[in-house]
């Protein structure tokens with residue numbers, strides 16, 4: 001049988017606590033950056049440090065002896081200390097009371113009007129007293145916020161076409177899939193425009209790649225100005241764009257497509273001060289959700305074919321997909 005060994009390490013016995021331990025502890029509580037308060041069973045503050053008092057916008061001396069609910073009311077009335085977003089303080093207070101259960105330990109986060117955040121721990125002692133301790137987590141919260149902002153920024157970068165600022169192909173794929181699923185589920189209308197700028201190679205040849213880029217930017221801006229908030233314009237290729245039109249039937253989609261075509265054809269595009277009054281036209285294919293459609297690709301294929309029909313038909317025109 002295997003033997004087991006147990007190493008017993010002997011530590012020196014602690015010396016008896018110093019006679020002035022109480023004053024040392026009280027001093028420690030005062031200098032800590034965290035907050036600490038003690039509340040009795042009548043919910044009155046019987047001891048606290050200045051950080052705890054600052055939660056209510058009062059001094060330590062003003063806090064001791066007062067009920068915690070009165071201190072919160074004072075903070076709310078004077079707009080100091082803890083952030084209390086309510087027009088009905090009594091209702092807010094009763095909600096707070098219902099959150100503080102009889103559990104031995106409750107934890108929550110609280111923010112102050114001066115920007116500080118505390119992670120609060122509320123300990124219900126057997127004696128009926130309650131100890132409330134708050135650790136300053138302001139730096140943690142700031143780091144969390146920066147991380148969230150950075151995440152949002154990255155999210156927008158990966159979904160945005162860097163030249164024109166509209167949705168890119170990746171974002172189009174996501175949006176189109178979502179809108180198609182929603183329209184099928186709720187039996188709603190949905191239309192799609194596929195737009196291709198005519199003879200864009202000639203524009204590039206005449207005005208250079210930079211000139212072409214400038215035309216693309218102006219084109220995206222004109223289209224964006226014509227659309228509703230719920231419509232989404234995406235650049236899915238070099239000079240190829242799509243517009244997703246939720247809750248729009250083929251008749252409505254044709255009106256919008258014609259409006260886009262007309263505005264583009266009339267607009268005086270420019271690349272430099274001297275190169276202005278450039279004429280640009282577009283060919284647009286339109287398709288709308290039909291009973292047999294299962295995925296957005298079904299709509300896209302029809303709109304794309306219609307767009308090529310518009311090219312073949314002489315460009316600067318809108319064509320509705322066949323059988324619609």
Ligand SMILES: Nc1nc2c(ncn2[C@@H]2O[C@H](COP(=O)(O)OP(=O)(O)OP(=O)(O)O)[C@@H](O)[C@H]2O)c(=O)[nH]1
Nearest residue numbers: 196197198199200201202204209210212213238239
């Ligand atoms: N400036 C610029 N040009 C681009 C960009 N992406 C693609 N292109 C150009 O767009 C042109 C597209 O030309 P084509 O596909 O031949 O079509 P088109 O000249 O528009 O002719 P049609 O579509 O038949 O009317 C090519 O010359 C590409 O180099 C871009 O980001 N910026």
